Amino acid sequence: MTFESITFAVESGIARITLNRPDKLNSFTGEMHAELRIALDSIQTDSTIRVLVLTGAGRAFCAGQDLADTDMQVVNGKMPDIGNVVEKNYKQLVLRLQSLRVPTIAAVNGIAAGAGASVALACDLVIATKSASFLQAFSKIGLIPDTGGTWFLPQRVGMARAMGLAMLADKLPAEKAADWGLIWECTEDANFAARIDTLAKQLSVAPTKALVRTRQAMHAAPSHTLEQQLSFEGGFMRELGWSPDYAEGVAAFMEKRAPNFTGE
Template identity: 50%
Template structure:
């Protein structure tokens, strides 16, 4: 790995490498729960990665024992007993929804390395990533029902699509935690790995994706997202169009040439 720089935004760390960025949630004393500063810093880090032509993949992870405990409830507490409740509509509309939309709209692969508890919005942010590798010590919890709230950050969208309706209902209504291995077995994440190797595996995977055929990988992401709403006919037409677009990239020619020459391809990631 060739490290170019490490930038600290207090609540978010950004490590810029030759072909990928590592973004680390960095409020370990609060289990990396979100306040407004962390929301803004993470969104800015995603924007910076998307605007960097050399960045062809992102690794999202966290410092400390937990991945993300969701919203920092201390940041949304009532100042006094007779004060009005915090405006959660504004919190979701101004911060969580834009963050999830930004994650899902990225044209480059996003790998998520979950080191510990991912609760509430923390679990759903992980599910918004493309590939999730979790430590065997990680747990995923839809904690909202425990405090009288509704899953947000795409939880009611991602869960039934990943684990099915019955399991989604159980997880959301009961707020029960599930471990990394069960999350893998249910199809919620890509892989559960040992606490000693999960970050190394996620980093290796990110590096692999970051030197792949970037345009083609981005089109794969877009096609899979579109399939969630398309009919079969619409999806077949989309595949036709995307295949034509991918087939016009230099990386397609390089991939075919490398295959014929029996060598490792050297993808540029450019159109």
Template identity: 50%
Template sequence: MAYDTIEFSLRDGVATLVLNRPDRLNSFNEAMHQEVRQALTEVQAAVEAGDCRALLLTGNGRGFCAGQDLSDRNVAPGDEMPDLGYSIETYYNPLIRTLTALPVPVVCAVNGVAAGAGANIALACDIVLAARSASFTQAFAKIGLVPDSGGTWQLPRQVGLARAKGLAMLGDKLGAEQAEAWGLIWRVVDDEGLRDEAARLAAHLATQPTRGLALIKQALNESGTNDLDTQLDLERDLQRQAGRTADYREGVAAFMEKRSPKFSGQ
């Protein structure tokens, strides 16, 4: 499929999805929502076929994503107000659910401003790298809205309730280095090396035991709402699955034979 608002490729087990509306700081309009959904459908099919073992998400230009393109939301006096809940239910919630449930690692390279839904889409990914010049902004309060795209779920769990309230209610920019210090992202990278570093990380993850990584992702995602007993039972059940994979057998064999493992993703 030809894309206009994104770039998409699949090579050597890594799917790369690049938001490509740089003149609008990669903010979402309906066309980009539809193209991202189509690309993720291709990713899901490739994962099921064993052809995709990691996803890299980033943006072109000087911003990762400024959230919703507000030019699509401009309402003249007297016009009926838009149903923002419809937009969330139709576009943003399915996107967050797909990224969270995708059974391969999702790496996000934040190359500039990540604002509103753009910030929370990044936080829905598994490992987030950010350029040193990048920033994260919960811009919703500045226009009278509530953080969406999982923001009110992610922020308290990652930075604590006090910081989450400050970020959400003030809408201040959080620099990449502070985001790293607060545990909001994995690591800060110098601007000029971000894309290459993210590509190397995704390529590495694509050589690892894919099924085991998917089970790790599931366990960690469910831990936030499980009590200890439920989580212990989940670990038991997931470990049972992991122990029956070809990659586990290969990992043990490589350890015993003192060689590097060659994981198949199975």
């Protein structure tokens, strides 16, 4: 189908979603959320797709919510229900990304602000250009970090840094974000596209199910005791130990060749 606010393409097992409102720094609207739901649901049902790359068009990754969007307007003197916007759009987007059947890469090509920063952090790997930055801008308009921001930030950088980012609303340069462990990698702008392609191709031939189970196990860990987590890991190891990709991985290791994983 034709999208207005995003682009969506699939090639060689790599799905690419680009937030495509460059004149508005790719800020979110209700229409963009609806299109993202369609694209992500399509990825979820397409067994040929092995990895998702999420990025933005132009000079920004995403500037967060478009405050001029219909859902954010005052109507007959009544303030909008922002909680409903979060529940209807942002909660659904984060949960879809976190439950996606393939690994995800956020390719942060510029400013990632507000919900845009949190959506990037909802992906499995975050790669940013050196010119990119992350901004928790919510305190500037009297709100709190949403879209999982209050969950992702303390886990990634610790409570002290998370609180500072949220309360002071200072820009965090991508290089410092990488140093702090907020993101996986920061790379030179000139090398960014090639680096994203390399990582996407690497993940597109990896054992997809094992990567997704890794995500699930790591996100489950904070709510488990060590004993519970060991049992949780055991359940996934049992499942994966019976998978075709495990059999292929062992065979390739024994035969000293590159594995041919199918994602099954």
